[in-house]
Amino acid sequence: FGLIIAVSRPLSSGWLSVAGGSKVDTTLILLDRSSSMSEQGPAGGKTKLETGRNQLIQSLNMLKSDHYVLIDSATNEAVELESPDQLNSIPQTSAVGASADVPAMMQTAYDYVNANKPGRTEVWICSDVRKHDWDADGGRWQVMRDAFLEFQLPIRFHLLAYGNVADENRAIRVTSARRVETTSGVDLLLSLEIEQKTPVTGRVQIPVELELDGGRSTIDVELAGTTAELKDHAIPLNADQVRGWGRVSIPADENLADNSFYFVYDKPVARKAIIVAEDRDGVRPLAVAAGISPDPTYACSVEIISADQLVSVEWDKVSLVLWQDQLPNGSELEIVDSYIARGGQVVFFPPLNPNQNSYSGVQWKNWISLDEEAPVGTWIGDQDLLANAQSGASLPVGELRVMRYCELEGEHLSLASLRNGSPLICRALTDRRNVYFCSTTATVGESSLARDGVVLYVMIHRALSNGSKVLGTTRQLIAQRQPESEEVANWRAVLETDSLSTEYDVHPGVYSSEERLFAVNRSLAEDAPVTVGEEQLANLFEGLEFDRVDDVAGNSTSLIQEVWRVFLALMMAALVAEALLCLPRKRQPEADPLSKGWGDSGSVGKQSGSSDSNGQTRRASATREVSA
Template sequence: MWGLPLALIPLVIHLLNRLRYRTVPWGAMGFLLHATRVSTSHARLRQFLILMFRILALLFLAAALARPLLGGMLGSLFGGPPARVIILLDRSGSMEAIDTATHRSARLRVLDQLSEAAMQIDAGAEIVLIDSATLMAQQIVDADMLKRIDKQTGQIIWPAVRRTDSAADITALLNACQAWMSRHPGRRTEIWIASDLQAVSWQPDSQAWANIAKGFEAFGDQVSVRILAANLPTKENLAIRLVNCERHQAGDEAELVLDLDIEATVESDIVVPLNVNIDGQSMQFDVHLETRSMRVRRRLPLRQMMTGGWGSVSLPDDSNRSDNICYFAFGRQRTLRTVVCAGTPAVGRLLHLAAAPLPAAREAALQLSPDTFAPVDLSDVALVIWQGSIAAEHQAKLQRYVDDGGTLLCFPGTDVSNTAILDFATWHDPEQSDVFEIDEWTRDRGVLADAATGVPLALAELDIIQRCRIAADATVLARFDDDQPFILEHRRGSGRIVVCTSLPHPDWSNLHYGAVLVPVVQRLLRVGGRRLDQIVYGECGRLLPVDSEPAWVPAQSGDAESPWQAGVFDSGRRRIVLNAAARESDLPRLSRDDLAPLFGGVDWRLFTETPDDVANRQGELWRACVVLVLLCLLAELVLTTPPATVGLET
């Protein structure tokens, strides 16, 4: 709107013209004063109108040159198109929800709208895309890139806007946007956020939003935010998730045991057909879903001499296909070895018994002291249990073991104050009480999950009278009623480290009774066994290939196109199983009131997909401004044209 000051030109000329004239008294003109006094008021009004229409003509001309927009994603009434647009695209699994009216996913719908809006931007404007999966900034040279389809495959050509089964973190997306803007400053920017406003993706209670608001304030009035919400209601949805996959062998007969969670968006009482595919062979069974959430255990026979394989379990198509399938893999039957290294011999014997509760498996568990640990070969060990402090000479060996996919279970010792657990945690002084009650634990997944029958582990019945405090960068799986951790998990490389802050010893707790200890140790033993079969489970978006390993190749007849999609991949000797992010099935969405405090003082607007929403309608006003310029000039012409002269007869 640099041309607005030009509207003052007629006023300046008018004032200068008034300064050119001086009043000169002349007696002969006195008789004319009375004759002109009547018409003076009309002349002044005409001159005022002429001046006003000239000023308005220049104002509307400047507005037409600025190409103002009314409504829609671009700008405000006189803001005009931005010099740069940054599109933040939510590519999470929840964006694959199908609209009942258009039968298109939320992702495809917003891509259509983004492409249409981007086409109205000036040719010299810069358009950048940052997606939630890669967080990488990419230039858009043609707005049609957002929705261009390959006619042969029916898929969008540009990989940066294709579907994923990963989760989204909108705060991370905005941080990536601000980092890119800091490296490329100096232009008026609009940020377009295309999302379904899923609460778990936006995390409105996160402390990161305060820093995001401050970051935008640092750019001043050069930044505005437009949110395109793809949140039309969808049909009822079912989701399936793999909890556990185990191979059992009894003589020459083998079976695969699958634990599955099935969740519905509403209360249901329906029969759900499940289709199981194992190495190309399909079978189907029905599940009676009586509640919104249900855990199912299914035993599937395996062919004799079958050394390993992979498969999937799928639901019928519904409003979101992204969460309708889960994948699994299994290896050959093998004896799983455990190494128990305990500084307290009595505790070591109890841990050895938990690792090998049956006499036939006792030889597969090795008990030793920390002094004799150095020469032990861990290449074929599924689980290492360590009690007490870890000496410096053993830490590097254990770190390599965990990085390679091994599982390490740690317990405190009686003298572990201020000693480190590898490089992620530190033990503090033990403390005693009449009883430390366990308040909550993760019951839906992991080593503390409920049994397939729905019966929880007996953590609530544990009597903990002594524990060690710990400072750790880890996920708490179980905690006491004073919010101190009881069991923690730390992921490292391809493996994991689980830490328990009490001991299976009568002076510490009743863990030695085995109701909790044995199931936890056996579950960790099976998890560690996947390392021996070179099977790695992960979540889409969290487990990604690295340059130092062989390329990930989709397994034969697999559906996955990239590691951002659920499926089974082969990488050298390893087999990687990726499943969709579980949290993408969560329904809660944010409202306008929820969004209001997130952006601080930044100019932001919310656009919904409601067809009759006036705020969503967009149009260019420059044509109307040109018409108004012509009307103002026409009015000025009428006012300045002198009236026709009527001749007088003599």
């Protein structure tokens, strides 16, 4: 039995399901490269990403597989590897600023298995289980889980989780960089904030290094509690400094990836909204909200038109389209598609009588009238149009009331939902994330959007702001794969970087292309240290073969170890013990019964010796006699 154990080379591991150490045909590696994976351990040293790569290399080299396939979070493409050792040598495994989309990576894994039909397959996921990356509340997981269950050969999933969060890590970001002209000259008004998970005791001065067009200076910002904020800090500019770039940095801490933030500035661009309406009176609240500028440094304008007037619009000056009519079709569709492709924003509102048209995979269905006002049940407050204010205060989305809404059909990301689960505000699943749907209108009797106007106003002006960023020669971009129209291959790095030119759009930095400047940064959600609960995460894989091991950054102890040598040592010890037990016991000398009672006690020893000798002779004789 011991030799059988040794030959089979059993493994000791937190993953009980791989304890047999049997070989698999294909191993898929889903690697989270997001900026939060750059967090180091308590004692510094290696990051979560570096530690995870090393653990995967050790484990997979021990378990063996015929094929290895990498799916990284930045490209979401399946790339075949010659061996696990390549995880530490190829650029597709380095840290980036882009967030991960784990459901999309799972979809890529499914597509690979479905197309290649491998034998026994295992999927290894390395991630810090951030809530934003996993989208555990989204509807894609149910569809994906059901799809994997349909495979004839079961697929085993292993999660290597780095869910611990550094309490004292600080993240900095620029919230605004505006060039303004005053009577005294030209200034750059810079606003920034620094966040820390746990509050500090008292007040702490944090030195912020400011680099502006190559020149450097330092600003002290006071941190109280968990937040430090600098609002409209004026930096004098030369009159001929029309546009430029900058970077703010704080001292190094547990995560170097969130210690810097890049920005670009330019002359402010006028923000224009086009409202496409079948009923002009019904969109008056939208026009009022879009026409009032929140900042005197730029103007806002609104124009209400009908769908047949689209051809006369100067689209290179439009930041936002508010569409309350039948979804575009025919020639309208071509115009809107072109506008969306260059980064324009659009919010669709339901028409009076929806037809069968659809846009970006979403379609209006039937109007639903409610017996009583329905409140908003849930909404996403850490990103997009309904994100919290810069102060951290939530928008009063929960105060909205809906009396009538139109049903939606198609894949989308819900930003706000009614208590019955129906989407109120959602975003279509497009590359640029710039197509939105609102399932009710601002008309009295259908919702309180106009009456409780804060949410409507903020939502419209955030969309206007996003749309205006593509009109000037400078743009603030979230690190993510950009559409082909951006021609990332033509970008040039303004600052020194070791990133591949094909991955500039997922690496934070400043880049140029002809007359344009781009500042690329991590998303706001990357700074939110919220992870998916262990129970909720396990439910995502319900019905599938799934196991999880939690690790920490900097850990060098192998998660899977061969223990056949231990079995051999135990077997040898058992054999030695068995041999010892089989040895005959040492006999104690016995006195001859015939010698008992001879002589006095003083002659016992002498008589005993004679008796013993004679006794042996007698016993031998008796034995011979019996044999005869």
